[in-house]
C-alpha cells in the first residue's frame with residue numbers, strides 16, 4: 155500500500171522534528187490498537203481537525219461559487235479571479251486533508267487484516283502496520299499545525315536577506331574582541347562552502363556576505379559592524395541571533411587570570427530587495443534629512459579630499475543612519491538607505507508582532523533585544539542558549555569556527571533555536587485560533 | 603615609522619577620516635598583491651603609501667582609482683580627480699533624462715578629464731541611446747578617458763548615430779579657439795552639452811590646498827582672473843549657428859559663488875532661446891550647477 159519511499163519520507167520527518175515527537179510520542183508508545191489510536195488522536199485534537207476542516211469547506215464553497223459565476227456570470231470579473239485565487243491558496247489544506255483521511259482508513263483497514271484468516275495477508279499486514287501510526291500522527295500534529303500557522307510574519311514581505319547589526323557592550327576591549335569572533339563565525343557560516351559528510355559533495359556557500367560597515371577599536375577588535383547576509387531564508391534563520399550574547403573567559407590581557415564577563419548586542423534586521431525608487435511605503439522622501447559630514451569650504455574643484463560620509467535622519471521616528479565605509483558618497487548613500495529601510499521594516503514587523511502578542515499569554519523569549527540569549531563559556535568549553543530549554547553544546551571552538559559538517563557547528567546550533575522558535579510560534583498561534591474557535595462556538599450556543 | 607605616519611595622518615585629517623583612509627589603503631594592498639598580481643607585499647607597503655599621503659599626495663592618485671556613481675575610474679596625475687559634487691549632479695541629470703535607442707541623443711562634453719560625466723550617462727542609459735563626444739586640451743586626459751571608456755565597457759568607435767551601442771569618443775581640441783567647430787570629428791547639432799570647466803579665480807588659486815595645487819593640472823583648475831573665462835568661451839561655442847539641437851540641455855558646473863554670473867552668460871548666448879533655467883545646489887548647500895533647456899524659437 156505504502157511504497158518504501160513514502161515510509162522513508164515520514165521516518166525522516168519524525169527525525170527532523172525530534173523535539174515535536176514529545177507530543178507525538180504519547181500516541182506512538184503504549185499498546186493501544188489502531189482504532190483506539192484514531193479515537194484518542196481525534197478526541198484530543200478535535201480543534202485542529204475542526205480548523206482544517208473549515209479551510210477545506212471554505213475551499214469547496216468557493217469552488218462552487220466560482221463555478222456559478224463561470225456559468226451564469228462573468229468569468230473575467232475581479233470577483234471570479236479573487237475566488238479562484240483564494241481557492242487555489244487553500245488547495246494545500248485539501249491535499250493534507252485527503253492524505254490524512256487515506257492514512258486513517260489505511261490504518262483501520264490494515265488493522266482488521268492483522269486477524270485475516272489467510273496467513274499471507276496477515277504477514278503483509280504485520281509488515282505494513284508499524285509505519286502507519288507515525289504517519290497519521292505526524293500529519294495531524296505536525297503538518298496540520300504548520301499549514302494553519304504560516305511561517306513568520308517576515309515571509310509576507312519579499313525579503314532579500316538580513317542585515318546584522320553588532321555592537322560591543324560591557325567589557326571594553328574584551329567585548330570588541332568577542333565581537334570580531336562573532337562576526338567571523340557569522341561570515342564563515344553564511345559565506346563559506348561546506349562538505350556533505352555522506353556524499354563528500356561540496357555544498358556551495360549558503361548566502362552572500364558583505365561587511366557593510368566596520369569600526370575597529372583602537373586597542374584591537376571591532377567596536378561595531380553591520381554585515382549583509384543576502385539570500386533566501388537568511389532572515390528567517392539569522393533573526394534568532396537578535397539579543398545579547400555573553401562571553402565568559404580570561405582575557406589575554408588579564409595577568410591575574412580572572413574570568414571576565416563581556417557582552418555584544420546583536421540586532422538582525424529584515425532586508426528588502428533593493429529597488430530603483432528610493433521612496434516606498436516605508437517612508438516618504440520628505441521625512442528623510444540627508445547630511446554630508448563636515449564643512450567642505452568652497453567645495454568642487456577647490457577640494458580633493460575624500461569626504462564621502464553620509465548621514466540620514468528619518469524625522470518621524472528619529473532613526474539615524476551614518477555610513478562612511480565606502481570611498482564613494484553615492485555608495486554610502488545607497489547603503490544608508492538600505493539600512494534605514496531595514497530599520498523601518500523591522501519597526502513595522504515588531505509593531506505587528508506586539509499588537510498580536512497583546513492578546514497572548516506566553517511570549518517567545520528573546521524577542522526582546524535587551525535580553526541575554528546566549529552564553530559562551532570558554533573555561534567550560536560550552537555554549538548555552540537561554541531560550542531553548544536544555545540547549546547547551548560542547549566544543550565551543552567547533553561552533554565558532556564552523557566545522558564544515560552539515561548540521562554541525564553554528565548552523566546546527568541556530569537551527570535548533572529556529573526549530574524551537576517555530577514550534578513556539580505555531581503553538582502560540584494555534585492556541586489563539588482555538589480560543590477564537592471556542593468563543594465563536596460559545597456565542598453560537600448562547601444564540602440558540 | 604609606520605606609527606609616526608599614522609599619527610601625522612590623524613592630526614591632518616582627524617581620526618575617523620584617517621582610519622578610513624588607512625583601511626582603504628590596506629584594502630588596495632590586498633587587492634593588488636593577490637595571486638598573479640605584479641606587486642608583492644614587499645614592493646607595496648602601507649608605510650610607503652602613508653608616507654606619500656602624509657606628504658600631501660591625494661589618496662585617489664595613490665590608489666589610482668576613484669568611484670563615480672557605479673563607475674570605478676582610473677585617475678592619474680595631472681588629470682583632475684572627479685569630485686563628489688560632479689558625481690552628484692551628473693547622477694541627478696542622468697535620472698532626469700530618459701533617452702532611448704529609438705531616439706538616441708548626442709552629447710558634447712567640454713573638458714572631459716577622466717571622462718566621468720559622459721561615461722556615467724553611457725553606462726546608466728540603455729545601449730544605443732547615447733553617443734558622446736568628449737574634448738580636452740590635454741593629451742593625458744584624452745588618453746585616460748579613452749582607457750576609462752574601455753574599462754567601463756563603452757564603445758569608443760566614432761560612428762554616425764547608427765551604432766546599436768552607446769559610444770564615447772575623446773579627442774584633443776581647444777574650445778576657446780574660434781575655429782573649434784571646423785574640427786571634422788565634431789558632429790553638431792548636440793542634444794546635451796555638459797562641462798565642468800576650470801573655474802578657480804586667480805586669488806583663490808593661490809590659496810588652494812597643496813594636495814590640489816601641487817598635484818592637479820593648473821590647466822584643469824584655473825579659470826582666469828575672475829574665474830569665468832571658460833564660461834565666456836562656452837557661450838561663444840554654443841552661440842555658433844547649428845551647435846545645438848532645437849531642444850537641447852546645457853549643464854555647467856560652477857564655483858561656489860558663480861551661479862548667477864554663469865546663468866547670465868548662458869542667457870545671453872546669441873541665437874538660442876532658453877526655455878527654463880535652473881540652479882542646482884550640491885549636498886553641501888552650495889549652488890553648483892546651472893542647467894538650461896532651450897526650446898524652439
Ligand SMILES: C[S@@+](CC[C@H](N)C(=O)[O-])C[C@H]1O[C@@H](n2cnc3c(N)ncnc32)[C@H](O)[C@@H]1O
Nearest residue numbers: 682684713714715738739740776777798800822
Ligand atoms: C575641471 S576639469 C574637469 C574634468 C572632468 N570633466 C571632471 O568633471 O572631472 C577641466 C578640464 O578641461 C580641460 N580644459 C582646460 N582648458 C581647455 C580648453 N581650452 N579646451 C578643452 N579642454 C580644456 C582640462 O584639461 C580639464 O581636463
